[in-house]
Amino acid sequence: MPVHGARRWSSAASAVAASVDLRGWVKNQGGFVWSGLHVVHSGSSHGMGLVATQDLPQGSTIITLPRRIPMPMPDPENAAVLAPSEGVICEIANRVPEELWAMRLGLKLLYERAQKGSYWWPYISMLPHSFTLPIFFSGVDIESIDYAPVTHQVKKRCRFLLQFSSELAKLESLPEEIHPFAGQFVDSGALGWAMAAVSSRAFRIHGVTNKLCSAMMLPLIDMCNHSFQPNAHIEEDLSRDAQDVSFLKVVTKRNLEKGSAITLNYGPLSNDLLLLDYGFVIPDNPHDRIELRYDGSLMENARMIAGLSRTGSPPFSSPASWQVDRLKQLGLADSGESQKVTLGGPEEVDGRLLAALRILHAESQEPLERRELVSLQAWGVESMVSSDNEERVLRTLCGLGAIVFNQFKTTIEEDEAKLSDKSLAETSRIAVQFRLTKKRLVVRVLESLKKRLMDLRAVRAEFQ
Structure with a gap:
């Protein structure tokens, strides 16, 4: 099945190498990775993706993540168990408009990137160094979009990143032990990188009550590319209250042939949202x-x-x-x-x-x-x-x-x-x-x- 939507990556060779370690990390943390699953780089038009190197029947599990692996935003209601610096992250995140939800989780990503020995470092280390989202376009390319609703959103996001970086500069007065970024200065470029990493990779998972949970980064699963006719889907384990059982898994929706790209449906998204949050568009998008x-x-x-x-x-x-x-x-x-x-x-x-x-x-x-x-x-x-x-x-x-x-x-x-x-x-x-x-x-x-x-x-x- 062709990959209908794929995010662009930088440093493709190093990313593929790092993904091998990521698969090992997922397994070491109690997860499951099907032995026939490989990471490939298919060129600038399709970027990175997951591919089946063997035939696989419908209903087969490809990836399983225990609940400790997904990276969510810290829950402010659990302030008693949060580190002081994480509490600062929660307070800062409350200043971010809901429509820029990716920036909220992006602050958590920057926090973990700055921590020595972060649990998620094997995952964070293989994230792309750059993205082709419109917030990184030149002024000429932004105007070339030639569609006011999207150019307005791009400029709005860029203004927010500049203003928000100025606000974060005030954190320099905090002692390093409670500074959320370990005393490092976070500029608009770093904020943009974090927001792009989250918007193009995070998933929002529905619980058993069908209530929308906050966004989560799902290591390895987030390397599945998009299709409106996906060959796999994410299932949530209904017994997730237990600490050592699977939390999320990717399961095939139909028989897969060798060489098939593993695809998920990101949702009924217009090309506006696909461009703004993922950096690609889909010809003949039925939801555009x-x-x-x-x-x-x-x-x-x-x-x-x-x-x-x-x-x-x-x-x-x-x-x-x-x-x-x-x-x-x-x-x-x-x-x-x-x-x-x-x-x-x-x-x-x-x-x-x-x-x-x-x-x-x-x-x-x-x-x-x-x-x-x-x-x-x-x-x-x-x-x-x-x-x-x-x-x-x-x-x-x-x-x-x-x-x-x-x-x-x-x-x-x-x-x-x-x-x-x-x-x-x-x-x-x-x-x-x-x-x-x-x-x-x-x-x-x-x-x-x-x-x-x-x-x-x-x-x-x-x-x-």
């Missing part, structure tokens, strides 16, 4: 979306591009009061985070955007009174206000897709030509690949909308 901010003027422009007259209804930028009431129920009448809508993903069009356009194209509120708001957010004959309304909605969505597509500074052909240049730097290549996936996503959405429009017209013609 284009993020937009709902705006009446934007919808009005989309209607005009579609060649639609208003037929007596008010401009989308100044909807009637009964339309405003419905938009408020959708959370689209006021400014704020709730106004984010999307194109793409399994549903093709954000349900709230679909409902909003059906409301805006309605000539009166009477037909809407027979429709529940939930129904308006779905595709299907039962959800239509009328066939004429639906045609206008689909044409407006096509106009919106055209606006989005034309906002990119380059064409698909120009991006493809750039990617054919073998001298293109790796970070530049990733940036171009990302924006190309977004353009192709818009094209796929437009093709799907046009098909829906043709099908609708065919049905209408049949009954005329």
